[in-house]
Amino acid sequence: DAGITQSPRHKVTETGTPVTLRCHQTENHRYMYWYRQDPGHGLRLIHYSYGVKDTDKGEVSDGYSVSRSKTEDFLLTLESATSSQTSVYFCAIRTPDQDSTGELFFGEGSRLTVL
Amino acid sequence: AQSVTQLDSQVPVFEEAPVELRCNYSSSVSVYLFWYVQYPNQGLQLLLKYLSGSTLVKGINGFEAEFNKSQTSFHLRKPSVHISDTAEYFCAVIGGSQGNLIFGKGTKLSVKP
Numbered sequence: 001d002a003g004i005t006q007s008p009r010h011k012v013t014e015t016g017t018p019v020t021l022r023c024h025q026t027e028n029h030r031y032m033y034w035y036r037q038d039p040g041h042g043l044r045l046i047h048y049s050y051g052v053k054d055t056d057k058g059e060v061s062d063g064y065s066v067s068r069s070k071t072e073d074f075l076l077t078l079e080s081a082t083s084s085q086t087s088v089y090f091c092a093i094r095t096p097d098q099d100s101t102g103e104l105f106f107g108e109g110s111r112l113t114v115l
Numbered sequence: 116a117q118s119v120t121q122l123d124s125q126v127p128v129f130e131e132a133p134v135e136l137r138c139n140y141s142s143s144v145s146v147y148l149f150w151y152v153q154y155p156n157q158g159l160q161l162l163l164k165y166l167s168g169s170t171l172v173k174g175i176n177g178f179e180a181e182f183n184k185s186q187t188s189f190h191l192r193k194p195s196v197h198i199s200d201t202a203e204y205f206c207a208v209i210g211g212s213q214g215n216l217i218f219g220k221g222t223k224l225s226v227k228p
Contacts, residue, residue: 033215040124042205042220043159058215090158100214101147101166106158 003027006091006107014115019078021110023091025071031094032074033104034058034066036087043090049074081114088112117141117210119148119189121219129227130198136191136222138206148189149207149216150180159205165189176200201226 003026035043045058047066122137151159163174
């Protein structure tokens with residue numbers, strides 16, 4: 001257990017509304033990631049962070065923004081949700097921090113449905 | 116860019132039978148490969164990884180994988196599966212300057228009694 005908590009775990013929203021998903025970690029890891037999981041696509045990286053206020057885009061970043069104002073929290077925001085963003089979202093941390101081949105530990109996921 | 120291809124989207128198998136889940140990667144000078152497992156309604160967890168050295172890598176729950184450079188493959192095997200091995204399995208490779216994991220599309224292993 002890497003101390004990762006995602007919230008909310010389930011959310012149903014309407015097209016055009018803003019949505020924020022939160023990932024909280026308790027072990028002070030530097031690297032944090034947001035992935036989305038869709039049938040037939042596996043996991044795809046949305047955004048990642050390598051420190052406070054240090055973030056970068058992944059392969060499917062359009063329509064998403066992130067913020068990391070403190071080490072323990074990594075927020076994923078959908079400014080205006082669309083039905084194509086219906087998905088299961090996973091947060092992950094990497095350990096050890098200095099090892100690019102380190103293991104990813106995943107949260108339990110946040111299931112988002114956009115109607 | 117690095118990528119992995121999982122050749123089977125679903126693999127049904129009977130309990131106690133052997134299983135092989137196939138993964139091919141795009142060729143590169145150096146490659147770091149991983150297998151992750153996702154049990155129903157859970158996040159992913161690491162099964163095993165290949166960084167260098169011995170081409171046969173042993174992981175948790177009796178799984179092993181063999182790195183084959185000439186065939187650019189990293190297939191996952193288990194000699195005798197259990198019902199509890201029913202899950203989705205993801206092959207992954209490190210790509211990009213920040214060492215991010217790039218996942219395959221997954222293989223659903225269904226073990227039947």
